[in-house]
Amino acid sequence: MPGPGRLGRVAYRPTKAELAAAHGRTIEDVIAPGLRVLFCGINPGLYSGATGHHFARPGNRFWPALHAAGFTPRVLRPGEQHELLRYGLGVTNLVARATARADELTSDELRAGGAALAAKVARYRPAWLAVVGITAYRTAFGQPKADVGPRDERIGGAPVWVLPNPSGLNAHWTPTTLAEEFRRLREAAC
Template structure:
């Protein structure tokens, strides 16, 4: 069984996108956001982060566009709701050190669950957050998972485009 998925990170990126944890399918394939139903690659393209849609097999090319990928909890699961608060607590210090070490301008949490667990906040708005995380400006974006049907493709693109515009302003 797969355990985790390798980060795609470099120093001084514009944005590190932080998933909750890797899907088992991604860990087995060795590539981020590998499921066809996951809208991440399409959304970041339509929001302006990449000039074309990246295929999961070419996920490392995201570095070309000053973006990186990681997960708050490294352990792969079939569904994110299989994680416990203990999983997040165990990952918190190491995850914050990782963000400080790579020093992105922005850290973008894909979904409220991981940011809530790390920050201790229960009420979280979408978008820019008041507090920095690991020295980076913090954003919370809707999770692009195919399981997240609360957000249409257009709504996802609008939310991610706001972050892209903040990156461009900075």
């Protein structure tokens, strides 16, 4: 089995068996002290769990949205995730374990993930925290009426921006409107 780190420059697609085996796996954060923006996903999908890379599933619009918003000079591939650090960006998750769908996570897991994220943000001190996924944010931080955009509260000392989930399943947000929301964050973070 290929395992994490194998994507590199060659497109790799995990088999059904590798995807099934990825259930419950964790992937490493891409993080360093003093980032401009720390992006926080909900949790790794099975594709990410199998490859070891954040937002790895083909069709996920995270990487194109970063580029279209001006965060990166080109669309990075998931296997190039560590290049985010050179642009002052990082990525983590609310819940570490990989699942087939985010709705497999419990409210307790999301709330515990929110507490762990607050501690991580306090430790690494990014200028902004961008939580990618409004429903997970609402549950994790007890904000049932929260909407996409900047928030009044701080988490771990950092100002918070809630972004839409970039999954291709989130058809409410087109690639254009998703990139516009990412761009609003970039303009605030610069």
